Each structure stands twice: as structure tokens, then as C-alpha cells.
Amino acid sequence: MGITYTSLDTTKLSTAEIYAKVLCDLAEDDERIVAITADLAKSTKIGAFHERFPERFYNVGIAEQNMFGIAAGMAKCGLIPFTATFAIFNSCRGLDQVHTDICYQNLNVKMLGTHAGTSFGQAGTTHHSTEDIAIMRSMANLTVIVPADGTETANVVKAAIEHEGPMYIRINRGFDQVVYDSMDYDFQIGKAVTLNEGSDLTIIACGSAVFSALQAAREIEAQSGIKARVLDMHTIKPIDADALRKAVHDTRRIITAEDHNVIGGLGGAVAEVIAESGMACAFKRLGLQDKFSPIGYHEDLMSHHGIDTNGIINAVEELLKMDFEEDEDWEDEV
Amino acid sequence: MQLTKEKLIELEEKANSLRHVIVDTVLNAGSGHLGGALSMIDAATLLYYHVMKIDRNDPNWADRDRFVMSKGHAGIGFVSILADIGYIAKEDLKTFNLTGSNLGIHLDANKVPGVDASTGSLGHGLSMALGMALAAKLKKQDYITYCMLGDGECNEGSIWEAAMAIAQYNATNVITLVDRNHAMIDGNTEDVMGLEPFADKWIAFGFHTETVNGHDFEAMNNAIAAALARKDKPSCIILDTVKGAGVEFAAGDYRWHYGAINDELAKTAHESLDRYHQKRLAEMKGA
Numbered sequence: 181m182g183i184t185y186t187s188l189d190t191t192k193l194s195t196a197e198i199y200a201k202v203l204c205d206l207a208e209d210d211e212r213i214v215a216i217t218a219d220l221a222k223s224t225k226i227g228a229f230h231e232r233f234p235e236r237f238y239n240v241g242i243a244e245q246n247m248f249g250i251a252a253g254m255a256k257c258g259l260i261p262f263t264a265t266f267a268i269f270n271s272c273r274g275l276d277q278v279h280t281d282i283c284y285q286n287l288n289v290k291m292l293g294t295h296a297g298t299s300f301g302q303a304g305t306t307h308h309s310t311e312d313i314a315i316m317r318s319m320a321n322l323t324v325i326v327p328a329d330g331t332e333t334a335n336v337v338k339a340a341i342e343h344e345g346p347m348y349i350r351i352n353r354g355f356d357q358v359v360y361d362s363m364d365y366d367f368q369i370g371k372a373v374t375l376n377e378g379s380d381l382t383i384i385a386c387g388s389a390v391f392s393a394l395q396a397a398r399e400i401e402a403q404s405g406i407k408a409r410v411l412d413m414h415t416i417k418p419i420d421a422d423a424l425r426k427a428v429h430d431t432r433r434i435i436t437a438e439d440h441n442v443i444g445g446l447g448g449a450v451a452e453v454i455a456e457s458g459m460a461c462a463f464k465r466l467g468l469q470d471k472f473s474p475i476g477y478h479e480d481l482m483s484h485h486g487i488d489t490n491g492i493i494n495a496v497e498e499l500l501k502m503d504f505e506e507d508e509d510w511e512d513e514v
Numbered sequence: 515m516q517l518t519k520e521k522l523i524e525l526e527e528k529a530n531s532l533r534h535v536i537v538d539t540v541l542n543a544g545s546g547h548l549g550g551a552l553s554m555i556d557a558a559t560l561l562y563y564h565v566m567k568i569d570r571n572d573p574n575w576a577d578r579d580r581f582v583m584s585k586g587h588a589g590i591g592f593v594s595i596l597a598d599i600g601y602i603a604k605e606d607l608k609t610f611n612l613t614g615s616n617l618g619i620h621l622d623a624n625k626v627p628g629v630d631a632s633t634g635s636l637g638h639g640l641s642m643a644l645g646m647a648l649a650a651k652l653k654k655q656d657y658i659t660y661c662m663l664g665d666g667e668c669n670e671g672s673i674w675e676a677a678m679a680i681a682q683y684n685a686t687n688v689i690t691l692v693d694r695n696h697a698m699i700d701g702n703t704e705d706v707m708g709l710e711p712f713a714d715k716w717i718a719f720g721f722h723t724e725t726v727n728g729h730d731f732e733a734m735n736n737a738i739a740a741a742l743a744r745k746d747k748p749s750c751i752i753l754d755t756v757k758g759a760g761v762e763f764a765a766g767d768y769r770w771h772y773g774a775i776n777d778e779l780a781k782t783a784h785e786s787l788d789r790y791h792q793k794r795l796a797e798m799k800g801a
Contacts, residue, residue: 214652235652236652238648238683240675240679241675241678241679241682243672243675243678243679245637245638245641245671245672245675246641246644246672246675246676246678246679248641249638249640249641249642249644249645249672249676250641250642250644250645250648250676250679251645252631252641252642252645253582253631253641253642253643253644253645253646253647253648253649253659254645254646254648254649255645256623256630256631256642256645256646256649257645257646257649257650257653258649258653259649259652259653261645276635276638277638277641277672280632280633280634280635280638281631281632281638281641281642284622284632285623285624285631285632286624
């Protein structure tokens with residue numbers, strides 16, 4: 181299918197707008213696709229679907245539990261519902277229905293959580309979503325994806341249609357910094373994208389932190405010649421364990437960065453794989469340090485929580501100071 | 515859809531056999547939701563043996579009428595129908611609740627053929643039923659989705675989210691039934707969290723609402739026929755029932771929402787069900 185979006189589009193269209201456009205493109209040829217929202221047609225941009233396919237669009241009012249239940253019933257009858265609400269309401273307000281109706285029944289429902297992390301920073305903690313990755317990745321059967329920017333989001337929507345089963349897609353409010361120039365790269369669910377090669381350490385990031393990580397790696401290399409590998413870990417579940425083990429083996433120093441509580445999110449998921457790998461490494465999780473976020477603009481909050489470029493550079497410097505004992509068997513441990 | 519006297523008696527014979535199976539299943543399982551299974555079994559019998567369009571050889575027939583048992587804890591009653599139809603083997607009932615069985619208290623749609631939705635967490639079923647009904651409209655299929663709610667379950671706000679939406683979409687192809695057995699785990703509904711004026715609530719939400727005796731096949735059948743004929747608004751049928759109906763020691767006693775029975779109590783229950791059945795048959799034959 182000829183769906184192509186580039187960084188030219190993502191400078192004009194917010195990430196959610198790209199999402200809705202791609203969904204409309206796909207729905208043109210697939211009558212199973214329906215869209216549902218809970219009075220957030222405008223905010224999540226899924227309203228574009230309503231303009232193109234009014235008969236396949238449902239706005240259930242401010243009733244997230246009902247939205248997820250309806251989506252489950254529709255999926256039971258062969259439709260592919262795409263729900264859209266804020267990430268916080270997806271993962272908290274409607275969670276019982278997400279858990280029982282959608283994940284337990286393993287239904288083909290695609291859930292879009294927008295305004296994720298602190299991207300709606302001005303709105304305060306009721307609208308921040310800094311626990312959703314932890315919550316959603318603990319749901320059996322559920323695939324959890326956090327795209328880095330609008331272009332990657334386009335790839336995610338395409339992949340979501342081809343993927344059978346429930347999926348949670350977490351995106352930010354507004355525009356994301358551009359990470360990808362075009363959709364033409366190897367995007368696969370469950371496979372990390374190596375954005376920068378390096379053997380001194382690895383920075384693993386998702387969502388808005390991917391751009392910060394890439395910028396940090398470039399600046400560090402320019403300043404000191406240190407080469408940081410950067411992984412865009414867009415799929416939190418199933419996580420790319422091979423890429424993680426390889427990163428530990430090759431670089432032995434790992435930093436994770438996410439716009440989310442450090443407990444249970446990307447950092448937690450990475451830590452689980454590393455701990456079970458049997459390989460030791462220096463490790464640091466960046467994100468919200470088990471705190472609710474203050475109010476503010478997204479970029480200011482990224483900086484406050486140390487997941488902007490400077491914050492990541494500082495963490496890299498700290499991590500590089502850490503010493504290791506000699507380990508003669510290291511090469512045999514992978 | 516008229517019920518002849520012969521059909522009426524046939525339904526009572528069927529319901530009677532299912533009531534006995536429920537008691538046996540509770541006995542084998544060690545315990546179970548006796549009260550709520552017996553209160554809804556007459557309505558479910560009417561649906562599965564007279565009203566609903568199903569394929570006895572294919573539980574997944576695309577055009578079948580759907581049934582969502584929103585009060586999922588009545589699974590021990592529902593499963594007796596699935597076994598009788600032949601969607602599952604009758605011997606499997608003996609494994610109910612046992613480790614490794616496909617049959618647990620709240621039936622799993624992915625494991626039990628004939629179950630259209632996994633339920634158990636209360637307040638979910640009506641939304642799923644609406645989703646099925648909206649899918650039917652979109653795909654131009656004419657199946658009807660029946661949803662069985664518990665009355666205590668209507669404490670859940672999500673039920674009213676679904677009710678509001680059913681009215682908004684005028685989803686006349688979903689029929690809401692409420693097993694109004696007047697009791698929940700911790701007591702009688704009006705003592706724990708009052709529901710009355712219950713019918714008025716559904717009316718206020720935009721439903722054609724009828725309250726009927728949930729143990730009277732003819733009354734229920736007429737109410738369902740009237741509901742199916744309505745195209746101007748969706749319908750809710752409140753089934754006035756007795757929790758534990760037919761088992762004297764349990765009937766009307768909220769404490770039998772869930773309970774354990776031994777061989778002796780099971781024998782007493784079976785004897786009680788026989789008397790209940792004979793009384794109902796006599797009334798039907800006399801009518």
C-alpha cells in the first residue's frame with residue numbers, strides 16, 4: 181500500500197494527526213476498521229476518521245469503560261476497533277475493561293493512548309501519564325508500543341493492522357521532535373532500531389526520549405569521541421531481548437530513558453532482561469524518579485526529569501566513571 | 515413466538531432438569547453460586563430453547579443470536595445449558611472448578627464453546643453486548659444480542675454508561691434482561707445499595723421497560739416479543755425472580771448467593787426441586 185510519510189509531513193502534522201491519517205488511508209481498503217473515542221475526537225485527532233467514515237465512527241461520550249467494552253464486543257464480531265483516549269484514561273480509568281474484556285479475551289482491539297508521559301504537562305498530574313507503560317505491559321496478550329515520532333507512528337499503525345491481537349500504542353500530545361526522515365527503515369514490532377552505532381555504552385530509549393538520546397550521543401561523540409549506541413526501543417512488549425543482551429555484551433554500560441516513572445516502564449523491562457542474562461553491567465534508569473511530575477511545558481519537564489539531551493549527557497558521564505573488575509570469561513558469556 | 519401449552523410444559527421439563535444439574539454441579543464443585551444460577555435459569559431456558567436463533571452444531575455460527583451473561587457468577591447455571599445443547603460434554607460438568615478444568619466459576623469464552631463473552635468482573639457485559647449489536651448494524655446482520663444483568667450488578671456505574679449509549683444509538687437489537695432477585699453477596703439489594711425505583715431508572719435512561727415474573731415463561735416470552743417489536747427505543751426487561759428459586763432452604767435467602775452443599779443438602783435440594791416442579795406443572799396444566 182502506498183502510504184508514505186516523511187519528516188516534511190511531521191513538521192506540519194502532529195503525531196496524532198499522522199496516526200489518524202494513516203488509519204483513514206488503511207480504512208479505505210479495510211471495512212473491518214472502526215474508530216471509537218470517549219469525547220476526545222478533537223484532542224486525539226481521531227475525529228479525522230469521523231469526517232471520512234462517519235458510519236464507522238463512534239463517540240461514546242465521557243465513558244472510557246464503556247468504550248473499551250464496546251470495542252471488545254465489536255472485535256468479537258470481526259471488526260477491528262481503534263480506540264482513542266488519553267493514555268492516563270486508557271491505563272487507569274478504563275483498565276478493568278482493558279484487562280478483562282480486551283486482553284483476557286485476546287481481542288483484536290488497537291488502543292491509542294495520547295498525551296502520554298508529561299506531554300500535556302500544563303494539565304497537571306490528572307492528565308500526565310507516567311505509569312501506563314508499567315501497567316499496560318503487565319497485561320498478558322498485550323503488545324505495547326511507544327513510537328519515537330510521527331513517522332514511526334505511521335509505521336506502527338500499518339503494522340498494527342497486520343498484527344492480530346490487542347495492542348496499546350502510546351503517543352504524545354502535539355508534535356514530536358523528528359527522529360526519522362522517512363518511513364523507509366526496518367520497522368518491525370519487537371525489533372529495536374539501532375539509530376547510532378557505538379561500543380562504549382548503550383542508550384535505550386522510547387517515545388520522546390529517543391530524540392534526546394540521539395542528540396546526546398552525537399554531542400558526546402563530538403566532544404569526547406565516546407561512541408554511544410542508541411536503540412529506539414519502540415516495542416516495550418515483546419521487548420527485543422536479543423538487542424539488549426548484545427548491548428550488554430558489546431558495551432557493558434546501559435542507560436534507559438523514558439518519559440515515565442522509572443518503576444516498571446522501559447527501564448524496568450530492560451532491567452529484567454539484563455538481570456536474567458547473567459551478565460553484569462553498569463546501569464542507570466532515567467525518567468521520573470517515582471514522583472508525580474510538576475506542571476509545565478513538556479520540554480521543561482523533560483529537562484526537569486533529566487531526560488532531555490543534557491540530562492542524558494550527564495548520566496552518560498556518571499556511568500562512564502564506573503569501574504569493572506577484570507572478567508576473563510566475558511566473551512564466553514553470551 | 516407464541517407459546518403453546520405443550521411448549522410451556524416442555525420448557526418447564528427442561529428447566530427442571532437444568533435445575534437438578536445445577537445442584538449436582540454445585541455438589542461436585544464443592545460449592546457454587548446456587549442462588550443466582552437458579553434465579554436466572556428459567557429466563558435462560560426460555561432464551562436457549564425457544565427464543566434465540568442458534569445452531570446446535572456450531573456455537574460460532576456467524577448469524578447466531580448472541581448471549582452475554584454479564585452476571586458471570588451464574589456460569590454454573592449457564593454451563594448446564596451449554597452441556598445440554600452439546601457445546602461441551604456433559605461429563606465435563608463434573609470437572610467444574612477443578613484444577614486444570616476448562617470450566618471455572620466465571621466462564622472463559624476462549625475455552626468454553628458457546629460462551630460469547632468472558633465475564634466475571636461486574637458491569638462489563640452490557641457494553642460488550644452493545645459492541646456486538648453495533649457490529650451487527652454495521653455489517654447488516656440481523657442477529658439479536660441478549661444480555662443478562664444481575665440486579666446488584668447495576669450498582670456499577672459502567673452499566674449506566676452502557677445504558678446511556680444503547681439509548682443514544684437506539685440499539686434495539688440488544689435486549690437487556692435484569693435478573694432482579696433482590697439480593698447480593700452482603701444482603702438484600704435495598705439494604706446494601708437501593709435500586710428502587712428500578713424500572714423508573716431504565717425508563718429515565720430511554721428504555722422501553724417492562725417488569726415481569728422471571729419464573730413465568732409466558733410472561734417473559736410476551737415481554738421479549740414486545741421488546742423485539744420496538745424499533746423506537748431499546749428495551750429492558752426486569753425479571754422479578756427469587757434467588758435460589760425451587761430450593762426451599764435457599765429460596766429468598768441472600769446468604770445462598772454462594773455456598774457449599776454436601777450430599778445431604780443436595781438430596782434435600784433435589785427433593786425440593788421435585789416438589790417445585792410438580793407444583794409448576796400442575797399450574798401449567800390447570801391453566
